[in-house]
Amino acid sequence: MGVIVYFSTYGSTQEYAESLAEKMGWKALNVKRVELPDIKSAETVVLASNIRIGKMGIRKWAKRHKALLKKKKLHVLAVGGDSADNQQYYRETTMKNLGFLDLKKDQISGLGGRKIRAELDRKRYFFVQFTR
Secondary structure, three states: OEEEEEEOOOOHHHHHHHHHHHHHOOEEEEOOOOOHHHHHOOOEEEEEEEEEOOEEOOHHHHHHOHHHHOOOEEEEEEEEOOOOOOHHHHHHHHHHHHHHHOOOHHHEEEEEOOOOHHHHHHHHHHHHHHOO
16 A cells, blocks of 8 residues: 655646546645654655755655655655656756655656646556556
């Protein structure tokens, strides 16, 4: 079982998180409403966050809960202004913001800021592989 915890400013990240959660049969929880039992009971945690001016909105929340997050199968979905083809940008930005989680590059994927169905469908394969 898994959970997607998201931080969204303009709605794109929320839409991605909710769509992925629906496809995976998981919960999508806003960082402002997440409760620790939801995280503790999950085997897998996906942190979905916007990137705005090089900063990820979920950073403070993740830092507060890093000890718990490090015990989970973890993945980050970064949502920003660049296209999904530029995964290097998403990985570098995520490592700058969430490096304290000791992430590996295969734990990070990025999507463009506007919800683009084609990008979401391409990423579904990754999430299915990730949860096995």
